[in-house]
Amino acid sequence: MTAKHPDDLRSKGNIEAASSVIANWLEDEQPRARMARYGAAQMSTAELLALCLASGLPGENAVLLSQRILKEFGSVHALLAAPIQQLLAVRGVGPAKAARLKAIHELSVRETEVQLKRTQSFNEPAAVARFLRKRLGHLGYEAFGCMFLNAKHEHIAFEILFRGSIDRTHVHAREVLKRGLELNAAALIVCHNHPSGNAEPSQADIGLTRSLFDLLEQVEIRLLDHVVVSANTWVSLQLRGLL
Numbered sequence: 001m002t003a004k005h006p007d008d009l010r011s012k013g014n015i016e017a018a019s020s021v022i023a024n025w026l027e028d029e030q031p032r033a034r035m036a037r038y039g040a041a042q043m044s045t046a047e048l049l050a051l052c053l054a055s056g057l058p059g060e061n062a063v064l065l066s067q068r069i070l071k072e073f074g075s076v077h078a079l080l081a082a083p084i085q086q087l088l089a090v091r092g093v094g095p096a097k098a099a100r101l102k103a104i105h106e107l108s109v110r111e112t113e114v115q116l117k118r119t120q121s122f123n124e125p126a127a128v129a130r131f132l133r134k135r136l137g138h139l140g141y142e143a144f145g146c147m148f149l150n151a152k153h154e155h156i157a158f159e160i161l162f163r164g165s166i167d168r169t170h171v172h173a174r175e176v177l178k179r180g181l182e183l184n185a186a187a188l189i190v191c192h193n194h195p196s197g198n199a200e201p202s203q204a205d206i207g208l209t210r211s212l213f214d215l216l217e218q219v220e221i222r223l224l225d226h227v228v229v230s231a232n233t234w235v236s237l238q239l240r241g242l243l
Helices: 006-012 015-019 031-038 045-053 062-073 076-081 084-088 095-119 125-136 173-182 203-217
Strands: 143-149 155-163 187-193 222-229 234-236
Touching: 031 045, 045 062, 045 076, 045 095, 062 076, 076 095, 084 095, 095 125, 095 155, 125 143, 125 187, 125 222, 125 234, 143 173, 155 173, 173 187, 173 203, 187 203, 203 222
Parallel strands: 187 222
Antiparallel strands: 143 155, 143 187, 222 234
């Protein structure tokens, strides 16, 4: 059965509803058909997003909806990393669409984590920060996490240990030590995010880093770095010479 273009349904008064569903577009205009014919690399970001959203709104097809959402969030990264409550507040994004977007983001984060583990680049701050920005960069509250490594600096686990408010989180150094001992870690990379967007470490961040370094050193756990991330940038205290 040949799909009808929305213009063919004008006499039935259904043009707005029909135009919002990708399956009702002419085949050459469907993002799915364009992907099959030209490949994903030849499609626009809005078309790719439209495939994930699957449908639009009356009078606003999936591509137009995608263009509007991308403009509102500013980038694909900001869109996918947005809290689900923020996504649900967008006109045209319901629970199903929001769930798909969050699933795509989580798959992306996990693939970055897999690549980091595979290449064992834990001594490369840029590689570590790439993962941490995806995991923490767009959170609306401060979160403090740890990468636990063995004696060969191989990955044991990554855990978020403390969650706070928009501008601070309380970190208990002894809890970090306790968890490191439980996992039999030989080295740690600690991290936290700045929801303000400015990744510059504060004096409190520097003081915490030195306290953690001294405490962990007592049980022969090496603190390799403290990475501060935001949505768009990051700072390594190890690169700053603050460890």
